[in-house]
Amino acid sequence: MPKAASKGRELIQGIDTSGAYPVEYRFSHAKGGNRHLVVVFANFAVTDDYGWSNGVFDPVRANILWIRDKFHGMNSYYLCKDMDFALEQSVAGVITKVMKALDLTPDDVTMWGGSKGGSAALFFGLRYGFRNIVSLVPQFLVGTYVQKVHPKVARFMLGEGVPQENVRIVDSIIPDLVRSNASRHTNIYLLSSPQDEQFPEQVEPFLALFQGYDNFNFIYSESPFITGHAQVTRRNVPFLMGLVNMLADGLPPRLGMVRNGYEEPDRDRSAIDAYLSANSRDKGTDIPPPVVLHPLPHTRTPRDGVYFSGTAMGAVRVSLWERGKFLGSPSVAPDGTWSWKLSKPWSKGEHRVKCVAWDAAGGHTKGVEVAFTTEDAAAAVVVPGMQVPTGAQSVAPGVHGQPAGAPVVRAPEAYEQLMGAAVQFAGFAPGASRVGFRAGGTLLGGSPVAADGRWTWDSGWPWQEGMHTVEVFAVDVNGMESPAALVPFAVLPVAAGASHFGY
Structure with missing residues (x-):
């Protein structure tokens, strides 16, 4: 990608095909020659299946390696497909190659992730002996979690039919690593909260297993402003960014002698540049520009x-x-x-x-x-060189030629609680040719509008349990878009009657 401006970070994209599974990644060089690597694993429902890629790491001084959790079109916890753990080994291979290309050792590396990514950070950090682990609201019983909450991921990871024996095997992976005191000298920072609905089953029963670790830190985040799983991390972002910079500077919060000033600004970068260049995805295409x-x-x-x-x-x-x-x-x-x-x-x-x-x-x-x-307020459209026809009215930006208003959404109703994963949308959009649906900035789909203004839409996929907000907008025959109607709703589990706000 193009070189970033002074306030941003240059992102280099690549795909490593040397292992059994191709691994896609993004990399950003350290600031000021910092001699540390942070490996970032993705949570669920993030854009492009890269976690923490919204600029929150811009102030971090370390090298950063984001690894995409997308294998054969599915998430995997970076572990397996049909119980084939060659997927995990492919991911570990990329981390090792980047680490060696930077002339670093496992003592110079931090595993980082939240929720699904938090589980991956724990697993890779403990199994492969990396020095630091920052694990935010993880799941310890991965097999049980995907079986209950993400059935498609469960089938991908554990095999068709999701055999219970495979659920038990994957459930045991992280707890057994901790019980064995694997990598007991690793600096571990685990964040959770009693407001996280996953805490009683997925975190609390396993905290005592860390008693044999030299520097285990449990950040217990309790606040009336935390309303669920996803909010735990968001409430702690400033603290977490400070923590990762301390780790990048060789200053893990612990007693005893610590190292400071971990920078080499003029260090030779030829090895990491060669690795990134060899796997670069900056290749052209025959399709026209957007x-x-x-x-x-x-x-x-x-x-x-x-x-x-x-x-x-x-x-x-x-x-x-x-x-x-x-x-x-x-x-x-x-x-x-x-x-x-x-x-x-x-x-x-x-x-x-x-x-x-x-x-x-x-x-x-x-x-x-x-x-x-x-x-802060609407202003007139100013396009240099654009001719306005005689008699044309001046308009505010963003409304030129658009339908008069947002479509009317009859179903689901605002804040409706739906039992089960099937959600059907319906409503009216008089004068429009079609309606579209977005969530988090991503286009989900669209539906034509009948002559009487009625429309219906079914995504065709099961919706994850928890809260959702969908933007519904109308498009006229000229392709101009209306303001959007916001539709917040909750999907509840049929059996339990309580939702999982996993992310």
């Missing part, structure tokens, strides 16, 4: 009114970047259309966002940049 239809170049728009839409013929997804920082990666619909919206208001001022189209083989186009300015 077309950005919105926002129009050099327009002014409210901070909370920015959305992106366009076409990318022949592509499977589009990635968006600003100053080297990854923003999102919406899928491309079969008709070539795509759309994306940031989940929070943009910062005020000028922005330049680069859009890149990707084909199914991992090749990508050159970036198409769109510049726009955000303000």
Whole structure:
């Protein structure tokens, strides 16, 4: 990807095919010559199956290796497919190669992850003897968890029919490592909370197993503002970023002699550059660059009114970047259309966002940049060189040619609690040609609108237990998009009657 601006980090993408399973990764060089490596594992339901890739690691001084949990199109806890643990060995091989290319040892490496990624951080850290582990709200009983909460992942990992014997085997992997005092000198930082609904089954019964470890730290986060599994980590991000910088500087919070000033700014980077170059995914493609239809170049728009839409013929997804920082990666619909919206208001001022189209083989186009300015209030569209026809009305940005209002959603109702994983949407959008559905900036699908304005949509996949918020928007015959209607709802387990907010 292009070199980042001063405030961002340059991200280098690659795929290592030397093992039984191809492993996709992103890498960012350390700041100021820091001599440490942080390996980041992904949680569930994150964009592109890379965890912590939203810029939160920008202040971290260490080298950072993000590993994608996407194997044959599925998540795997970085462990296995059909109980084939060659997948785990392929991941470990990539970590080892990057570590050696940086001329580091396991004592210079931190395993990092939350939820699913937290389990992976514990497993790889203990099994392969890495010096530091930061594990945030992990699951210890991985087999039981995927069997109950992520049945597709369970079938992928444990085999068709999810044999109970395989559930027990995968359940035992992490607890048995801890019981054996594997890597007992590792610095372990485990974060959990009584507000995490997974805590009683997935964490609390296993804490006593760490008594034999030299430096086990349990960060017990209790707050009335924590409402579930996903919020535990979010409430602790400032502390966690400070912790990882201490580990990168060779200062693990512990008693005794510690090392400080762990930098070599002029160190030879040829070995790691050679590894990254050999596995680079910066390869071209025959598909055309993406077309950005919105926002129009050099327009002014409210901070909370920015959305992106366009076409990318022949592509499977589009990635968006600003100053080297990854923003999102919406899928491309079969008709070539795509759309994306940031989940929070943009910062005020000028922005330049680069859009890149990707084909199914991992090749990508050159970036198409769109510049726009955000303000606290709506302003007139200003496009240099654009001719406005005589008699045309001036309009506010983001509403030119759009349907008058958001579609009406009849089902599910706002904050409705649905029993089971099947969710059907229905409503009205008079004057629109179709409606679209987004979650977290990713396009989920679309549905045509009947002549009387009625529409229905079923995703075709089971929805994960927990809270969801879906944006429903209408599109007119000219392809212009309406404001979105927000539909929050909860999916409850049929048997237990209580939801899992796993992420």
